[in-house]
Amino acid sequence: MPDTIKAPLILTTVCAVVCALLALANELTADRIAAAEEAQLRTSLTAAFGEGEYTALPEHCDGIDQIISNGNGTLIFEITASGYEKNGQHLLVGIDSDGAVSAVCIVSIKDSPTQAAAVQSDGFLGQFTGRTDPNTGYDAVSGATRSSAGIADAVGRALHAYQEYKELKPDA
Amino acid sequence: MTVFGIILSAILTDNFVLSKFMGCCPFLGVSKEIPSSLGMGAAVIFVMLCSTAITYPVYVLLLMPLGLEYLQTIAFILIIAVFVQLVEIAVRRLLPPLYRALGIYLPLITTNCAVLGVTILNVDLFAASDSFLGGYLRALLYAGCAGIGFTLALLLFAGVRSRLESADIPEAFRGVPSTLIAASIVSMSFLAFNGIG
Amino acid sequence: MPDSKQPTLWHEFHKGILRENPNLIGLLGMCPVLAITQEAKNALGMGLATTFVLIGSNFVISLLRRLIPPSVKLPAYIVIIAGFVTLTEFLLHGFRPELYSALGTFLSLITVNCIILGRAEVFASKNNVLRSVLDGIGMGLGFTLALLLVSSFREILGAGTWFGLSVTGEYHIPVLTLAPGGFFALGCVIAVIHRLVHKEPPQNIGCRSCPLADSCAASKGGCSQ
Numbered sequence: 372m373p374d375t376i377k378a379p380l381i382l383t384t385v386c387a388v389v390c391a392l393l394a395l396a397n398e399l400t401a402d403r404i405a406a407a408e409e410a411q412l413r414t415s416l417t418a419a420f421g422e423g424e425y426t427a428l429p430e431h432c433d434g435i436d437q438i439i440s441n442g443n444g445t446l447i448f449e450i451t452a453s454g455y456e457k458n459g460q461h462l463l464v465g466i467d468s469d470g471a472v473s474a475v476c477i478v479s480i481k482d483s484p485t486q487a488a489a490v491q492s493d494g495f496l497g498q499f500t501g502r503t504d505p506n507t508g509y510d511a512v513s514g515a516t517r518s519s520a521g522i523a524d525a526v527g528r529a530l531h532a533y534q535e536y537k538e539l540k541p542d543a
Numbered sequence: 544m545t546v547f548g549i550i551l552s553a554i555l556t557d558n559f560v561l562s563k564f565m566g567c568c569p570f571l572g573v574s575k576e577i578p579s580s581l582g583m584g585a586a587v588i589f590v591m592l593c594s595t596a597i598t599y600p601v602y603v604l605l606l607m608p609l610g611l612e613y614l615q616t617i618a619f620i621l622i623i624a625v626f627v628q629l630v631e632i633a634v635r636r637l638l639p640p641l642y643r644a645l646g647i648y649l650p651l652i653t654t655n656c657a658v659l660g661v662t663i664l665n666v667d668l669f670a671a672s673d674s675f676l677g678g679y680l681r682a683l684l685y686a687g688c689a690g691i692g693f694t695l696a697l698l699l700f701a702g703v704r705s706r707l708e709s710a711d712i713p714e715a716f717r718g719v720p721s722t723l724i725a726a727s728i729v730s731m732s733f734l735a736f737n738g739i740g
Numbered sequence: 741m742p743d744s745k746q747p748t749l750w751h752e753f754h755k756g757i758l759r760e761n762p763n764l765i766g767l768l769g770m771c772p773v774l775a776i777t778q779e780a781k782n783a784l785g786m787g788l789a790t791t792f793v794l795i796g797s798n799f800v801i802s803l804l805r806r807l808i809p810p811s812v813k814l815p816a817y818i819v820i821i822a823g824f825v826t827l828t829e830f831l832l833h834g835f836r837p838e839l840y841s842a843l844g845t846f847l848s849l850i851t852v853n854c855i856i857l858g859r860a861e862v863f864a865s866k867n868n869v870l871r872s873v874l875d876g877i878g879m880g881l882g883f884t885l886a887l888l889l890v891s892s893f894r895e896i897l898g899a900g901t902w903f904g905l906s907v908t909g910e911y912h913i914p915v916l917t918l919a920p921g922g923f924f925a926l927g928c929v930i931a932v933i934h935r936l937v938h939k940e941p942p943q944n945i946g947c948r949s950c951p952l953a954d955s956c957a958a959s960k961g962g963c964s965q
Contacts, residue, residue, distance in 0.1 A: 374809060382812040382819075385804075386621070389823035390614060396830050397613050403834035411837055458667065479841050562919045564775040568854065571770070613830070616848045617822040624815055654818070654852045656771040663845055715931045718943035719767065723927030731920040 411478065412449070419476030420447060420465055430539060432532035444468035446536065448529040454480070454490070454521030462522065464499075464529035470537075472502045475526060480518075489515040490522055499523075505530035549681060553688035559657055560696045561730040566657030570697060571722060573648065580701040584694025586645040588687060590652045591661050593630075594623045595686035598662040599679055603670050619662050627653045661689045700729055752871050756878030763886035764933045767942060768854040772846055773890050774922035780903045783891035784884065785839040789828050789847065791880025794856050795873055796824040798864040802872035805865045817860045818851070825851045855883055886929070893925045 416425055420441055428438040428446075437449040445467045452460040459481030465473040475496045480487045489495065489512040498510060505527040511519035557563060560570045566587070573583045598619045606612050627649050634646045652658055665682040672678030703725050712721045747755075762768045769790075776786045800820050801808075808816045829847055832840040840847065850856070859879055864872040895901055898916030900908040915921055934941045 374811065378809045378812045381808060382816055385808070385816050386617075386819050389617065389819055393613060393617070393823060393826050396827050400830040400834045404830070407834055407837045479838070481841060481844060564771050564919070564922060565849070567770045567774060613826055616826050616829070616851055617819060620818055620822050620851050621815065624818055654854065654857055656849045656852055659852050660845055660849055663848055667845075715935050715941060716927070718941045720927040720931035720934075720941050723923045723930070727920040727923035727927065730923055731915070734915075734918060734920065 415463055415476050415478040416441075416447065419463060419474045420445060430536060432535050434528040435532045438532070438536065439463075441465075445473055446533060448532055449478075450525040450528055452521040452525040452528075454518035460518070460521050460525065462525045464526055466529060466533045470503050470530075470533060472499050472526060472530070475499050475522065477522075487518065490518045495519065496522070499526045502526065502530070505534075546681070546684065549685050550688050553685050554692040554695065555733065555736040558692045558696055558733050559661070559689050560693055561726075561733045563660070564656075565660040566655055566693055569648070569651055569655065569657075570693070570700065571719070571726070573651075574697050574700045575704055577698065577701050580697040581694070582645045583648045583651075584690070584697050586648040587652055587657060587693050588690030589645070590623070590627060590630075590649065590658050591686040591690040592683060593626060594619075594658055594662050595665050595682050597622050597626060599665055599670075599682045602666045603675060603678070607670065615663070615666070620659055623658055623662070624653050657689070657693060661686050696729070696733075700726065703729060749871065749874055753874040753878045756875065756880070756882040757885060758882065758933075759937060761882040761886060761933070762855040762858070762879050763883050764889075764930055765937070765939070765942075766855075766858075767930075768858055769883060770926065771849065772853065773887055773926055776843060776846055777887060777891035777894050777922060777925065778898070778917045779842075780888060780891040780895050782839065782842045783887040785832075785836070786843055786846065787880070787884025787887040789832065789839075789843070790850050790853060790856070790883055791877065793821065793824040793828055793850055794859060794880045794883075795876040796827075797821045797856055797860055798872040798876035799869060800824075801860045801864040802867060802869045808865075813861075813865070814857075817857060817865075821856050821860070822851045855879060889929050889933075890922075890925045893929060894921050 413425070416439070417423075424442045425439050425447075426442070428440055430438055432438065432448075434450065435448050436451055439447040439449065441447060445465050447463050447465045450462045450464060451458050452462060454460045461478040461480070463474075463476040463478060465476070467473045477491055477496075480491070492512075495510075495512050499522075509519065509523040509526075511523075553559070559565045560567065569583055569587070573579050601618060601622065602612075602615060606614060606618065631642075631646055631649045634649075635642045665685055668685070669678035669682045672681070704722065707721060707725055710721075716724070756762060760766065763770065763773055772786055772790070777783045797817070797820055801817055804816075825848060828850070829840070832843070832847065859875060863875050867875070892902060894916050895903075896907050897913055898921055899914070900906060900910065900912035916925065931941055
């Protein structure tokens with residue numbers, strides 16, 4: 372077989388085999404991956420908002436990944452925010468039935484380690500508790516301005532989305 | 544992300560080489576003189592733009608609807624490798640002066656973090672956009688600016704390295720270690736852009 | 741015809757760890773060493789992931805070395821390497837999600853790590869499977885060692901911890917955990933390692949160990965000037 376035919380043929384075969392094997396691997400690991408992500412979210416939810424029945428709501432708001440209800444009147448907004456790294460912050464912002472922030476929980480954060488530690492402190496996150504107005508300012512952690520901005524932005528988004536949701540479903 | 548935000552972050556605050564560490568090998572290898580830096584920079588901008596132009600639609604219009612997102616790595620690197628190979632052959636035959644200016648750097652960019660990195664980041668950032676065209680144009684803008692940022696870093700560094708030639712450096716650090724430490728200082732200067740935007 | 745003196749299996753394994761360390765001596769694969777070395781824990785994970793891909797790709801490429809024609813050698817190797825990287829992505833996402841999100845884009849970028857393509861081109865395509873696997877393990881461990889050295893430097897001096905355990909407490913230099921720290925730490929480690937193995941520090945990022953040296957015309961006027 373001349374090389375001009377043999378070479379592309381072999382290359383195509385290699386590609387096809389690799390893709391087939393990957394499809395197989397995908398089948399085998401997909402459930403495991405979904406379970407791992409579910410578990411990670413669950414751990415964060417229970418750590419921040421206590422045990423309970425968490426159900427994801429079908430409504431969708433701008434800037435929010437998911438809205439979760441804990442059955443007790445608290446709505447939890449799952450948000451991906453950008454701090455030091457684009458889309459590096461995965462957060463949960465809980466807003467209770469009075470429209471005030473009940474807790475801000477960081478699921479995972481890809482910012483640089485010193486910054487990440489600084490913004491995960493209760494001193495920083497605590498300032499958002501009880502907040503109802505999305506336009507309130509915030510005190511950033513010095514040396515971690517972008518990470519602080521990301522989290523504050525997420526809280527603002529959650530409060531906006533809460534108001535939007537309340538307009539959609541006033542008696543929820 | 545706003546258009547201004549994209550331009551600012553790709554060139555300054557999230558510079559591909561000095562902040563994200565993608566594309567270090569050509570950065571450290573080719574930055575000795577301004578002409579070669581310009582040639583390399585031009586080649587990088589060109590490859591980044593064209594790779595994004597091809598890989599972004601492939602991901603959004605082909606892989607996503609078929610649920611084959613996991614084939615992203617293979618598909619992207621193959622597309623980049625084949626495309627660069629074809630372009631190099633074309634440029635060598637049709638435009639020899641252009642080949643001498645930037646064609647020689649093309650193979651080096653193929654297996655390079657910067658190009659594969661920019662194509663992956665583009666789909667991470669923009670593939671979930673509501674409109675395909677909006678996302679596509681923003682992705683192209685990001686790719687172009689990333690290349691410009693790379694070229695900027697390269698040119699600045701070429702200037703720094705020409706000064707290093709005449710510096711008195713301890714023996715153990717001469718050569719690559721001092722180049723890396725110089726790069727760290729240039730990177731530090733870019734950190735100053737963090738407050739913007 | 742008498743067999744020329746072949747290096748021992750032990751040599752194939754341990755050469756990659758120090759004397760021919762692909763990263764510190766060969767100056768390959770620098771992007772991950774600069775990017776993922778803020779915490780020793782993540783650097784270790786990156787090193788082991790890369791080693792896994794390297795062993796796998798060396799194994800397959802060595803197995804298929806007589807079947808792949810030279811004209812499509814490079815794309816074929818790239819596809820095989822990309823396949824192993826995607827497999828590693830699945831495994832980490834499912835079994836070690838924290839490491840998966842810590843590595844981020846750089847996990848996919850293992851595909852273009854010069855070390856892997858370099859070993860495929862220089863070694864696995866010309867040697868039998870056993871030697872290729874040993875070479876892969878050795879080079880991978882050497883790379884992991886480089887990652888650990890640089891990340892320990894950055895984490896201990898930059899954040900005061902090591903693998904998350906507090907070492908120097910309050911006294912640290914935070915800039916080392918940021919971007920400039922990566923370049924600085926690598927520069928220092930390369931200088932020290934070269935001194936230890938009694939070699940001159942490398943003057944240039946030359947093309948000698950670059951996997952694309954044959955096809956790249958830049959070697960005649962680009963990289964090594």
